[in-house]
Amino acid sequence: MYTSETTVRVRYGETDQMGYAYYGCYAMYYEVARVESLRQLGLTYKSLEAQGIIMPVLENRSKYISPAYYDQLLRIVCEIREKPGIRIRFHYEIFNEDNKLIHIGETLLVFVDKQTSRPCMPPEAMKKVLEPFFK
Amino acid sequence: MYTSETTVRVRYGETDQMGYAYYGCYAMYYEVARVESLRQLGLTYKSLEAQGIIMPVLENRSKYISPAYYDQLLRIVCEIREKPGIRIRFHYEIFNEDNKLIHIGETLLVFVDKQTSRPCMPPEAMKKVLEPFFK
Amino acid sequence: MYTSETTVRVRYGETDQMGYAYYGCYAMYYEVARVESLRQLGLTYKSLEAQGIIMPVLENRSKYISPAYYDQLLRIVCEIREKPGIRIRFHYEIFNEDNKLIHIGETLLVFVDKQTSRPCMPPEAMKKVLEPFFK
Amino acid sequence: MYTSETTVRVRYGETDQMGYAYYGCYAMYYEVARVESLRQLGLTYKSLEAQGIIMPVLENRSKYISPAYYDQLLRIVCEIREKPGIRIRFHYEIFNEDNKLIHIGETLLVFVDKQTSRPCMPPEAMKKVLEPFFK
Numbered sequence: 001m002y003t004s005e006t007t008v009r010v011r012y013g014e015t016d017q018m019g020y021a022y023y024g025c026y027a028m029y030y031e032v033a034r035v036e037s038l039r040q041l042g043l044t045y046k047s048l049e050a051q052g053i054i055m056p057v058l059e060n061r062s063k064y065i066s067p068a069y070y071d072q073l074l075r076i077v078c079e080i081r082e083k084p085g086i087r088i089r090f091h092y093e094i095f096n097e098d099n100k101l102i103h104i105g106e107t108l109l110v111f112v113d114k115q116t117s118r119p120c121m122p123p124e125a126m127k128k129v130l131e132p133f134f135k
Numbered sequence: 136m137y138t139s140e141t142t143v144r145v146r147y148g149e150t151d152q153m154g155y156a157y158y159g160c161y162a163m164y165y166e167v168a169r170v171e172s173l174r175q176l177g178l179t180y181k182s183l184e185a186q187g188i189i190m191p192v193l194e195n196r197s198k199y200i201s202p203a204y205y206d207q208l209l210r211i212v213c214e215i216r217e218k219p220g221i222r223i224r225f226h227y228e229i230f231n232e233d234n235k236l237i238h239i240g241e242t243l244l245v246f247v248d249k250q251t252s253r254p255c256m257p258p259e260a261m262k263k264v265l266e267p268f269f270k
Numbered sequence: 271m272y273t274s275e276t277t278v279r280v281r282y283g284e285t286d287q288m289g290y291a292y293y294g295c296y297a298m299y300y301e302v303a304r305v306e307s308l309r310q311l312g313l314t315y316k317s318l319e320a321q322g323i324i325m326p327v328l329e330n331r332s333k334y335i336s337p338a339y340y341d342q343l344l345r346i347v348c349e350i351r352e353k354p355g356i357r358i359r360f361h362y363e364i365f366n367e368d369n370k371l372i373h374i375g376e377t378l379l380v381f382v383d384k385q386t387s388r389p390c391m392p393p394e395a396m397k398k399v400l401e402p403f404f405k
Numbered sequence: 406m407y408t409s410e411t412t413v414r415v416r417y418g419e420t421d422q423m424g425y426a427y428y429g430c431y432a433m434y435y436e437v438a439r440v441e442s443l444r445q446l447g448l449t450y451k452s453l454e455a456q457g458i459i460m461p462v463l464e465n466r467s468k469y470i471s472p473a474y475y476d477q478l479l480r481i482v483c484e485i486r487e488k489p490g491i492r493i494r495f496h497y498e499i500f501n502e503d504n505k506l507i508h509i510g511e512t513l514l515v516f517v518d519k520q521t522s523r524p525c526m527p528p529e530a531m532k533k534v535l536e537p538f539f540k
């Protein structure tokens with residue numbers, strides 16, 4: 001299992017008139033979390049795309065336990081629990097500044113070869129870096 | 136069961152560099168679909184809030200079958216399949232201009248009394264209007 | 271001068287905790303207005319991109335006179351006041367449901383040839399359609 | 406004059422199919438810059454609102470010199486050039502990772518007393534902290 005942490009601060013434009021971070025913003029928070037998660041391993045999603053691989057999302061699930069509020073610095077624990085194949089699943093737990101778990105999510109993505117538009121395995125560099133976490 | 140239909144056109148700002156409607160935009164499409172769904176019954180979410188009831192989201196699930204592209208006029212079929220109590224669940228099926236099913240989603244919301252911050256039943260007006268669909 | 275009208279309804283996710291449509295959402299409203307403005311002439315921005323021309327924004331200006339609120343159906347009057355050359359300027363006036371002018375904006379865009387990355391003239395089809403408005 | 410610096414990383418969901426950070430995202434970047442600018446002085450916009458003062462935007466101007474791309478860490482230099490009265494103007498210069506100036510913007514905001522809905526002077530704490538910069 002590979003675990004990482006990122007923080008995201010709730011922007012004003014992300015709040016809604018209920019005073020909550022809009023429920024649609026979490027997908028973007030997940031994106032930040034998984035991109036930073038990979039970066040902490042020395043991998044960037046940017047370079048992945050430069051290599052001709054894109055990672056569209058197949059599934060997304062979210063549980064909203066408690067609201068997030070404006071300006072809160074949210075801590076996102078992001079986990080890859082199973083060794084990725086053609087697909088990779090990220091799990092997220094979001095904690096507020098009181099260290100309270102306020103949100104749970106998961107996203108399933110697929111590696112796609114841009115040229116053929118077909119699913120493919122992750123690039124060697126990614127496999128190699130992730131391997132030690134799934135022994 | 137109550138079924139309704141809405142259309143949403145993919146905005147340029149909603150696309151990402153993959154050329155797809157960003158996966159995080161669907162939550163907003165769902166919002167449009169359920170608001171218009173209620174409006175077609177003569178109910179507005181706006182007036183609900185004016186009556187002191189808010190409807191935060193508890194759960195959200197999305198399946199991305201095929202991408203949506205810029206400027207496509209998406210048709211969203213929105214269903215309430217079970218009679219709402221304190222909670223209400225909306226199901227969405229999104230079709231592209233070729234009438235292909237490209238996306239499935241569902242959202243669970245809860246009625247909350249703004250003053251007490253406690254879950255509550257839907258207002259009488261909503262109950263009355265929805266009743267004929269759940270006999 | 272070419273004038274057109276479009277409507278945009280303020281989405282919940284576009285409001286902020288002040289209860290206003292977030293100031294950053296107007297750029298997206300402008301985008302909808304100018305795209306629909308061209309569509310009313312039989313032109314689509316989509317087909318423009320398919321022809322290898324993109325239209326990045328060079329300048330944007332906004333005056334926020336009064337707030338827009340959730341669920342309001344805003345009417346956007348969009349004008350092209352001068353004959354477009356390599357650049358095209360759109361003016362926007364936004365009216366709320368009481369027909370009150372609440373917002374003024376303008377955006378300057380440039381036609382760019384995707385292959386050469388250089389500014390270019392609008393395609394013939396667009397020139398032809400716009401010509402009658404600038405005599 | 407008061408000058409501060411913040412960084413913002415371009416999110417995937419902020420890009421558009423042109424491959425640029427969408428022109429509508431800069432307003433949110435400005436928001437981050439001015440909020441962090443105040444935080445560096447020990448002031449939070451959050452506490453301002455808690456004191457009953459909101460700061461709606463009156464005017465916004467943007468010049469897009471060069472595009473920002475996905476995953477770039479943008480550096481935003483944010484300046485308050487004149488002593489704020491009822492209104493406060495922020496200037497922004499955005500630099501990419503090559504330290505190239507890619508964007509210029511400015512935003513005019515007004516202090517508003519939430520209860521009376523009338524413009525008001527900034528709170529004493531803010532005045533005091535900003536004073537040394539405008540002698």
